[in-house]
Amino acid sequence: MLGSDGVARTRPERRQEALPDLVAHRGWTARFPENTLGALEGAIGAGARFVEVDVQITADGRPVLFHDRTLDRLCGVSGAIHERTLAELASLPCAERGRFGDRFLSTRIAELRGLVELLEGSAEVFAFVEIKRLAIERLGAASVLDRVLPVLQPVRSRVALISFSLPFLALARARTELPLGAVFDRFAESETAEARELAPEFVFCDVDGLPRKGALDAGGARLAVYEVAEPKLALELAARGVDLVETFEIGEMLSALHGAKARETRAP
Numbered sequence: 126m127l128g129s130d131g132v133a134r135t136r137p138e139r140r141q142e143a144l145p146d147l148v149a150h151r152g153w154t155a156r157f158p159e160n161t162l163g164a165l166e167g168a169i170g171a172g173a174r175f176v177e178v179d180v181q182i183t184a185d186g187r188p189v190l191f192h193d194r195t196l197d198r199l200c201g202v203s204g205a206i207h208e209r210t211l212a213e214l215a216s217l218p219c220a221e222r223g224r225f226g227d228r229f230l231s232t233r234i235a236e237l238r239g240l241v242e243l244l245e246g247s248a249e250v251f252a253f254v255e256i257k258r259l260a261i262e263r264l265g266a267a268s269v270l271d272r273v274l275p276v277l278q279p280v281r282s283r284v285a286l287i288s289f290s291l292p293f294l295a296l297a298r299a300r301t302e303l304p305l306g307a308v309f310d311r312f313a314e315s316e317t318a319e320a321r322e323l324a325p326e327f328v329f330c331d332v333d334g335l336p337r338k339g340a341l342d343a344g345g346a347r348l349a350v351y352e353v354a355e356p357k358l359a360l361e362l363a364a365r366g367v368d369l370v371e372t373f374e375i376g377e378m379l380s381a382l383h384g385a386k387a388r389e390t391r392a393p
Contacts, residue, residue: 143360143363144359144360144363144382145359145362145363145367145368145369145370145382146174146175146368146369146370147173147174147175147359147369147370147371147372147375147378147379147382148173148175148176148177148253148349148369148370148371148372148375149165149168149169149171149173149175149177149372149375150177150351150352150371150373150375151164151177151178151179151192151373152164152165152166152167152168152176152178152375153165153167153168153171153173153373153374153375154373154374155373155374155375155376155377156376157229157232158199158219158220158221158224158229158232159192159199159221159373160178160179160190160191160192160234160235161190161219161229161232161233161234161235162235162239162243163229163232165178165235165240165243166243167376168375168376169243169247169250171375171376171379172376172379173250173375173379174249174250175250175251175252175253175369176240176250176251176252176253177253177254177255177287178190178237178240178252178253178254178255179192179255179257180254180255180256180257180273181207181257181259181260182206182207182260182263182264182269182272183206183207183209183210183211183214184207184208184209184210184213185210185211185212186272187210187211187236187272188236188237188238188272188273188276189206189211189214189234189235189236189237190234190235190236190239190240191206191234191257192257196209196217198221198223199219199220199221199234200217200218200219200220200234201217201218201220201222202217205259206234206259207259207263207264211236214233214234215233215234217233217234218230218231218232219232219233219235220232237254237273237276237277238276240252240254241276241277241279241280244280244283244284245279245280250283251283251285252280252283252284252285253284253285253287253306253327253329253349254277254284254285254286254287255288255308256269256273256286256287256288256290256293257288258288258290261288261290261293266290266292266293266296266297267296269293270296270297270300270301273286274300274301274303277303281302281303284303285303285305285306285326285327286301286303286304286305286306287305287306287307287308287327288306288307288308289307289308289309291307291319291320291323294307294323294325295323298323304325304326305323305325305326306325306326306327306328306346307320307323307325307327307328307329307346308329308330309330309331309334310330310331310334311330311331311334312330312334312335312336312341313334314334315328315330315343315344315346316344321344324344324345324346326346326347327346327347327348327349327369328343328344328346328347328348328349329349329350329351329371330348330349330350330351331350331351332350332351332352332353332358332362335350339365340365340366341362341365341366341367342366343366347368347369348366348367348368348369349367349368349369349371350362350367350369350370350371351370351371351372352371352372352373353370353371353372353378354372354373354377354378356378356381356382359372359378359382360382
């Protein structure tokens with residue numbers, strides 16, 4: 126069934142194969158500064174079919190890809206995204222020098238439209254767009270949606286909005302036909318009345334917030350787990366019912382899991 130904007134509102138089919146789908150968490154974060162176009166291009170080049178990014182809003186109302194509440198770790202300066210205009214941010218390196226030294230000094234904070242342009246050139250890639258709570262706190266849910274939804278319109282069939290904020294997602298449900306993903310620190314939070322009433326298409330949960338054993342059922346939603354860097358753990362999670370596994374090490378994980386699948390196929 127299609128909504129008025131052509132987006133399918135039926136729940137995504139659950140994965141049938143033994144391997145989980147891997148999501149490039151903020152791009153190929155192990156190799157590039159996170160949430161940058163280089164990290165996303167690298168992830169897609171490595172074979173990622175799913176990517177995840179974080180979105181905040183600049184002082185002049187432009188959606189950009191950025192995770193942290195402050196600019197310190199990525200850009201080496203104090204302050205926050207919402208305190209600077211897009212033009213001011215464009216002068217800052219997004220180099221994550223603590224990990225990469227001077228290697229990425231020419232890298233800049235990416236606009237959300239940069240992700241859209243990448244998706245327009247990568248027809249097989251689906252993106253999870255996480256709206257950060259800081260942006261919602263500063264501008265309000267309606268204002269954030271006003272800035273984000275028009276940018277995503279060209280690729281609306283291949284994006285989902287996700288957030289820790291259930292009230293934001295509830296408003297998004299009323300405003301858009303995009304699929305939604307609720308993000309939780311603990312799996313038990315997905316079983317609250319508020320979460321069940323939202324009925325998100327996706328549920329995201331911290332791997333450390335999962336029950337230690339047993340099957341995992343997200344109530345009809347596709348279940349995604351973050352952050353995982355061990356192929357063995359990814360396979361164990363898939364066996365428990367996890368559909369998608371977020372990883373900073375997308376290239377390495379894809380190679381390891383495809384290798385495991387190939388060995389399984391060759392086994393007598």
